[in-house]
Amino acid sequence: MEHIDHLKVFETKIEQDINIEAKDWMPDDYRKHLIRQISQHAHSEVIGMQPEGNWITRAPSLRAKKILLAKIQDEGGHGLYLYSAAETLGIGRDELIQQLHDGKAKYSNIFNYPSLTWADIGAIGWLVDGAAIVNQVSLQRTSYGPYSRAMVRICKEESFHQRQGYEIMAKMMAGTAAQREMAQDAMNRWWWPALMMFGPHDTDSPHTGNAVKWKIKRQSNDTLRQKFIDKTVQQAEVIGLTIPDPDLKWNEEKKSYDHGEINWNEFREVINGNGPCNRQRMSNHIKAHEEGEWVRKAASAYSNKQKLRVSQ
Amino acid sequence: MTHQEALLTLTLRLGDDPLILGHRLGEWCSKAPILEEDLALTNMALDLIGRAEVILRYAAEVEGKGQTEDDLAYRRGERRFYNHLLVEQPNGNFANTIARQLFISAYESFYYTELMNSKDATLSAIAHKAIKEIKYHLKHASDWTIRLGDGTEESHHKMQEAINELWMYTGELFETDDIDEQMSESGIAPLPAELFGKWKSLMIDILSEAKLSLPDEGFMQTGSRQGVHTEYLGYILADMQYLQRAYPDAKW
Numbered sequence: 231m232e233h234i235d236h237l238k239v240f241e242t243k244i245e246q247d248i249n250i251e252a253k254d255w256m257p258d259d260y261r262k263h264l265i266r267q268i269s270q271h272a273h274s275e276v277i278g279m280q281p282e283g284n285w286i287t288r289a290p291s292l293r294a295k296k297i298l299l300a301k302i303q304d305e306g307g308h309g310l311y312l313y314s315a316a317e318t319l320g321i322g323r324d325e326l327i328q329q330l331h332d333g334k335a336k337y338s339n340i341f342n343y344p345s346l347t348w349a350d351i352g353a354i355g356w357l358v359d360g361a362a363i364v365n366q367v368s369l370q371r372t373s374y375g376p377y378s379r380a381m382v383r384i385c386k387e388e389s390f391h392q393r394q395g396y397e398i399m400a401k402m403m404a405g406t407a408a409q410r411e412m413a414q415d416a417m418n419r420w421w422w423p424a425l426m427m428f429g430p431h432d433t434d435s436p437h438t439g440n441a442v443k444w445k446i447k448r449q450s451n452d453t454l455r456q457k458f459i460d461k462t463v464q465q466a467e468v469i470g471l472t473i474p475d476p477d478l479k480w481n482e483e484k485k486s487y488d489h490g491e492i493n494w495n496e497f498r499e500v501i502n503g504n505g506p507c508n509r510q511r512m513s514n515h516i517k518a519h520e521e522g523e524w525v526r527k528a529a530s531a532y533s534n535k536q537k538l539r540v541s542q
Numbered sequence: 543m544t545h546q547e548a549l550l551t552l553t554l555r556l557g558d559d560p561l562i563l564g565h566r567l568g569e570w571c572s573k574a575p576i577l578e579e580d581l582a583l584t585n586m587a588l589d590l591i592g593r594a595e596v597i598l599r600y601a602a603e604v605e606g607k608g609q610t611e612d613d614l615a616y617r618r619g620e621r622r623f624y625n626h627l628l629v630e631q632p633n634g635n636f637a638n639t640i641a642r643q644l645f646i647s648a649y650e651s652f653y654y655t656e657l658m659n660s661k662d663a664t665l666s667a668i669a670h671k672a673i674k675e676i677k678y679h680l681k682h683a684s685d686w687t688i689r690l691g692d693g694t695e696e697s698h699h700k701m702q703e704a705i706n707e708l709w710m711y712t713g714e715l716f717e718t719d720d721i722d723e724q725m726s727e728s729g730i731a732p733l734p735a736e737l738f739g740k741w742k743s744l745m746i747d748i749l750s751e752a753k754l755s756l757p758d759e760g761f762m763q764t765g766s767r768q769g770v771h772t773e774y775l776g777y778i779l780a781d782m783q784y785l786q787r788a789y790p791d792a793k794w
């Protein structure tokens with residue numbers, strides 16, 4: 231039977247670490263899982279532009295403004311790569327955006343927190359991009375070719391994001407008392423949400439089974455979270471920031487840090503729409519999309535007219 | 543007016559246009575009709591802030607009081623800003639932003655082409671780099687003007703309205719005063735008035751391809767050459783200068 235052969239070919243490729251490509255046969259659930267994950271990733275890049283965009287007009291120096299503009303553009307570019315990767319699975323960007331607006335597709339919870347001071351721009355670059363990198367580096371080895379290649383491109387740009395965020399924090403920690411207070415406050419507000427970015431503990435993670443079997447996900451939530459904590463704690467210490475976790479301590483036996491309890495109640499509330507900015511982020515996106523409709527219509531009307539003119 | 547004073551005013555005028563327009567374009571972040579345009583508009587903002595930075599750095603050098611480009615951008619009061627009124631106008635809808643960009647980029651394309659031949663080596667070097675960006679901005683704005691003008695009935699109407707609304711800020715681009723005369727005589731900068739003919743014929747070409755009509759000359763707003771602005775500038779500066787003013791001892 232043909233179907234069984236396809237599945238076998240697919241499974242053999244997965245086993246031998248050969249990428250699955252767009253034209254290859256793949257199980258429906260594999261396709262569905264990828265669409266969900268890649269679109270969530272794409273939407274996160276795009277929605278993530280909002281908290282950072284919040285400070286473009288108020289960036290405190292011309293250099294800082296240029297860096298922030300460049301960084302946000304990178305994120306939008308990541309959104310484009312990822313929408314294209316999702317499109318290879320047979321779903322269009324319009325439909326993906328519709329799913330986002332209908333609440334069927336999600337984006338990273340982290341962007342439902344507000345960026346209140348300039349230090350938040352530092353904290354986002356350093357902690358949020360820092361956490362994203364850990365995840366994305368791991369996804370460079372994901373089994374779906376277009377997704378894996380998008381990750382390779384994205385990772386090249388991400389380390390600049392983390393560095394510029396850390397530089398903002400370092401400058402502020404070397405500055406006035408007010409700046410140091412601002413930086414520590416941002417650290418206090420972003421640390422725990424950054425840890426939540428890796429998702430629930432491995433023991434409670436609903437999607438892990440198939441994703442691991444199909445090598446979409448290469449490392450577990452807790453493994454990735456641990457990597458992030460271990461590299462970040464020292465960076466904080468170097469510039470004099472305190473990690474807001476009284477239970478954080480070095481574990482000599484496992485050669486990494488133990489950390490305190492994550493507030494999973496908060497995590498669930500934010501996922502369920504009750505974060506400080508869920509409504510604001512989504513209504514901004516919907517508003518821009520609706521207000522832009524006449525422009526998109528005009529562009530397609532014009533290009534249709536041009537095609538007609540050429541063919542005549 | 544001494545040569546130095548005239549050159550300082552000229553450089554502030556040249557630096558403030560991209561600074562304020564870059565601010566306005568930055569406001570589009572996460573608000574554009576499609577993601578590609580979000581990137582295009584903020585990319586232009588980035589070009590403009592980069593240009594403002596080098597020109598204001600030069601202005602600070604000409605001034606010779608030990609200020610930096612950031613001091614000039616973040617610590618100057620609104621009556622000492624010399625950007626054209628056009629660039630501080632609000633983004634409005636997408637057509638308003640495109641019309642504003644079309645007018646200013648077309649003007650800059652002629653101004654900076656001349657500025658490349660400036661006897662002032664710094665300005666000439668700045669112009670050589672800027673002209674490439676300006677040509678791209680102009681292409682982007684004229685492509686959209688044509689698409690919207692010749693798109694749907696609604697977009698045609700919106701584009702025409704935007705052109706009509708902003709038209710009264712275009713006269714100022716070609717105002718020419720003693721400072722321009724002095725700079726032109728020294729071979730440093732062109733006379734804006736002399737660029738009007740080329741600018742207008744380009745507008746006629748683009749607007750006719752876009753099936754839009756060119757407004758009558760009509761009444762033209764003025765003031766920015768003397769640092770007299772519309773009410774919008776004060777809010778732009780309140781936003782832009784907030785951190786530097788609130789924490790005067792801080793370095794960012």
Ligand SMILES: [Fe+2]
Pocket residue numbers: 275304305308384
């Ligand atoms: Fe990104």
Ligand SMILES: [Fe+2]
Pocket residue numbers: 305359388391
């Ligand atoms: Fe990033």
